Amino acid sequence: MKVLVAVKRVIDYNVKVRVKADNSDVDLANVKMALNPFCEIAVEEAVRLKEKGIADEVVVVSIGPKAVQEQLRTALALGADRAIQVETDELPDSLAVAKLLKGVVEKEQPQLVILGKQAIDSDNNQTGQMLGALTGMPQGTFASKVDVADGSVNVTREVDGGLQTVKLQLPAIVTTDLRLNEPRYASLPNIMKAKKKPLDVTTPDELGVSVARTVKLLKVEAPAERSAGVKVADVAELVEKLKNEAKVI
Amino acid sequence: MSILVIAEHDNATLNPATLKTLAAAKQIGGDIHLLVAGEGCQAVADEAAKAEGVSKVLLADNAAYGHFLAENLGQLVADLGKDYGHILAPATTTGKNFMPRVAALLDVAQISDIIAVESADTFKRPIYAGNAIATVQSEDTIKVITVRATAFDAVSAEGGNASVEALDNVVNNDKSEFVGEELAKSERPDLTAASVVISGGRGMQNGENFHLLEKVADKLGAAVGASRAAVDAGFVPNDMQVGQTGKIVAPELYIAVGISGAIQHLAGMKDSKVIVAINKDEEAPIFQVADYGLVADLFDVLPELEQKL
Structure with missing residues (x-):
């Protein structure tokens, strides 16, 4: 079985986000970039499926400028077999990304496509579901457990009320939640080996997809700051303030 | 053009998030139809028909929608x-x-x-875990939108008199x-709907100790939440997680107990009206909010x- 994993290059999750002075966007100049954490979990899950003998090949794909090759190499170092970059300098929206991925799915014919549930920059939580609709594949989103067996996959999903399990016929789409697994660190020998693994480059034109956006970003602002309040000395003072000052109890 | 709002419910009662989504629809302006799709959910449709501002309830009552599978619901809503x-x-x-799936279809x-x-075409939404707020304008003919319920005040659940139309x-x-x-299963209010939330973090040390929070919660009629650290450590189940990747809450009173205040957690609760932090580390970032x-x-x-x- 072939597994396709889609990954995104995003700001490192430890970096403090700053809005540009002209409010046009957040400032990403000279900021450390990394593999989106949910995508890292997706790569790990695919590699574990290979280690269990369920998957025989793990292909990783990313969309973006040449810089995304850095994250593709990271995924290869974590255990993916080969990589595909869809090269574009545009910032395609989720629907365009899903259309590009559909093109890759048609070429690669994977039985399972694993994606992160959301990217920590745009926080959209859309691409996996959109790819599902475009390809007609069923989806198991926000997965905390994935069991592949005989032409189908059982996905346990983190939902508002607890956990839900669905059974999907393959080929299917899984999007990862935080507790699906704990990604490994790439070892130095694996990082060296990853440099020699195949990485093919294609383009939106070759896949026949337009990456024009229909949603315009007008403005980006810093959120209203909450200022620190007062320290209270003890429980009695806390209860008194909540009753008489804040009037919330 | 009319607005179609999809009701959130459990086949028995309407989730309050629906009333808040209706408030967003009202601000956009236009005739509002509410779709109740589920199984054995006539009571939800009857309840929904009374909601303020709804002119028509569409009822899709079929076993296919009983568990809200995205494949079925997505196609129904797109149609x-x-x-x-x-x-x-x-x-x-x-x-x-x-x-x-609706948007893609x-x-x-x-x-x-x-x-x-x-x-009607311009909206604000948080990005980067709420560390920035984007204003976006859509050029699409149909605008497909999800609404952060805590950011809107619910419309009234009573007073409306919409017709209910069954779909086949x-x-x-x-x-x-x-x-x-x-x-x-909990006797306490739902996290996202509670007016008081008390949450525990890694400082609780184990799941057993959460009963200390529960006792306080019972006095306040509060819901009990947790930080990601407490969930990851296995103290409590994932559905209690408040944060960027868990539940977003904005109660009148939020009490954070033994929570350091990671950005991830703050993203899920910083719009609460009053925040109380209890922590033995006076340097904990939670005190800054x-x-x-x-x-x-x-x-x-x-x-x-x-x-x-």
Whole structure:
């Protein structure tokens, strides 16, 4: 079985986000970039499926400028077999990304496509579901457990009320939640080996997809700051303030 | 153009997030239709018909929608949605699951998690875990939107008198099926709807100690939440997690106990009206957003708090 994993290059999750002075966007100049954490979990899950003998090949794909090759190499170092970059300098929206991925799915014919549930920059939580609709594949989103067996996959999903399990016929789409697994660190020998693994480059034109956006970003602002309040000395003072000052109890 | 709002419910009662999504629809302006899709959910449709501002309730009552599978719901809503200018659903795990499928089937973008309506085509939404707020304008003919319920004040649940129209179109795909669910049972209010939330973090040390929080919660009629650290450590189940990737809450009073205040957690609760932090580490970042901070050992504070309330 072939597994396709889609990954995104995003700001490192430890970096403090700053809005540009002209409010046009957040400032990403000279900021450390990394593999989106949910995508890292997706790569790990695919590699574990290979280690269990369920998957025989793990292909990783990313969309973006040449810089995304850095994250593709990271995924290869974590255990993916080969990589595909869809090269574009545009910032395609989720629907365009899903259309590009559909093109890759048609070429690669994977039985399972694993994606992160959301990217920590745009926080959209859309691409996996959109790819599902475009390809007609069923989806198991926000997965905390994935069991592949005989032409189908059982996905346990983190939902508002607890956990839900669905059974999907393959080929299917899984999007990862935080507790699906704990990604490994790439070892130095694996990082060296990853440099020699195949990485093919294609383009939106070759896949026949337009990456024009229909949603315009007008403005980006810093959120209203909450200022620190007062320290209270003890429980009695806390209860008194909540009753008489804040009037919330 | 009319607006189609998708109701969130459990086949028995309407989830309050629906009333907040209706508030966003009202701000956009236009005739509002509410779709109740589920199984054995006539009572939900009757309840929904009384909601303020709804002119028509569409009822799709069929086993195919009983567990809100995205494949079925997405196709149903896309089929119905063609004739609307806006399609809105609350950004719950159900809404997040099926709405992008609707958008893709209609070949339009989706605007996720809006927190404000600027005009019929312009909305504000948080990005980078709420560390920035984007204003976006959609050029799509149909705007597919999920709504962060905590950012809107609910419309009234009473006073409306909408007609209920039963639909007979059934979408039932053969590629996905419901297997089972483990839903947390609690006598306490729902986290996202509670007016008081008390949450515990890694400082609680183990799951057993959460009963100290529960005792305080019972005095306050509060819901009990947790930080990601507490969930990851296995103290409590995932559905209690408050944060960027868990539940977003904005109660009148939020009490953070033994929580350091990672950005991830703050993203889920910083819109609460009053925030109380109890932590023995006075350097904990949670104190920077708290209205009232108490630097003390939570194991001393919680029993005393329970007693004084």
